[in-house]
Amino acid sequence: MTLLKMLINKYWLSGVLAIILLVIWRYIVGIQAENQQRLIKITQLELVIKNRDSLITNLTQQNKNNQLALTQLQKQLQQSIELVNGNEIELERLKNDDKDLKLWADTALPADVIRLYSRSGTINNSRDYKRFLSASKSLHNSGQ
Template identity: 35%
Template structure:
């Protein structure tokens, strides 16, 4: 029995050693899983924060769009009122109608002519290459 007891004790120590090793390995895996969980939690928090910011920005953009549409509606209404007033005045006053129908002087008409611009660079180039204004003291040749 002595030999059996020693063998049993040796077997028990081996099992205990193996179990200790398994506990250490599982502890390491648990630590890795906890670190990975922390990274995922931080990423999720960052994602939620980003989503919240984007939702706030989208709400602000929607409000700004609403305000711009209201401003545009007001501008259209004002332009229509101005156009109606001009038309009413033209219909009421022959002198004003005659003045309105006269052609603009050539230099003034030239100011109203602009080429089609593709972008801001074209507009700036056009401004830089512009012709000087005529001397108002001297009569124009037209």
């Protein structure tokens, strides 16, 4: 009987080892599948990061371009303000040089002219009329 027991123990031990090897093999296959999924996730995250970096680069460049455009527009605005101020100073100088023109500019407008623009507010003299014309011909914001 000892021989029979030895054979049973031998086959039993072989069976147990086969089961252990099967379990280890399944565990390794599972780990490999998890690693493959992790590699896929890493690749996806790398792509997201590259896209984000590209977007940041594009937005940074747009910001620089917008800052340059803003600086140019501010410069143009300053030049326009200086031109308008210069024109107003020149107009006042011309008006003060000619006494008849000054007298005409400071007198009330004729009743017919005042009545023409009575809907737009009160216009009593040439300064009011100038303000009215400036307001009615004001430039619209280009962004609208």
